[in-house]
Amino acid sequence: MLHGRKDLVRDAHRAGAWVVHARTAPGPGRSAFLLEPGLLPADAVRTLPRAPASGLRGTPLSALEFTHCPLPADTLLGRPREGTALALRTFQLDRCLVAGAAVAAPRPYCASPRTPCSPAVTLGRSDGGTPRSPRSSPTCWPATAWPSWPCAR
Structure with missing residues (x-):
């Protein structure tokens, strides 16, 4: 019991x-x-x-x-x-x-082609910062948005 x-x-x-x-x-x-x-x-x-x-x-x-x-x-x-x-x-x-x-978890990101975003895609940020809108292209990431770990390129 x-x-x-x-x-x-x-x-x-x-x-x-x-x-x-x-x-x-x-x-x-x-x-x-x-x-x-x-x-x-x-x-x-x-x-x-x-x-x-x-x-x-x-x-x-x-x-x-x-x-x-x-x-x-x-x-x-x-x-x-x-x-x-x-x-x-x-x-x-x-x-x-x-x-x-x-x-x-980040493996799909590592395998996907990425290009730095233009200032227009980052909503006017000229520093290449992280996009703030879900309308930005999912394959276009700012160069500074992701750390180099775990898949440095």
Whole structure:
């Protein structure tokens, strides 16, 4: 049975599954469980209203409260009391993937032909600055608008 509360859960009300880290025995280590909200008894879990958080107005944060929530054996991820180690291994992979996505995002820009914009396209700026209008040509970029990283030419 799961008892407890977790505050500041992002998109808890929309998620189709939750990974819950819970202490299953005295001592160090927590177990990780994959729970599907639709399969849990209605009175065992509550999604609480949005919690106030400084600087995060646009983030849909709420809380989850579990009361006598059953944890079937097939919801356990990994082995008992190894949920923290599993999370740390997952975070290592996530960090690599996020960094890779951030580096890969400018690749279409790197592969596209670019020419410096004329002052007319930059809305009268004679310094070759960044265009301020969505009407400017998407293949015409000012020479100073992009840093040389990650694809210097």
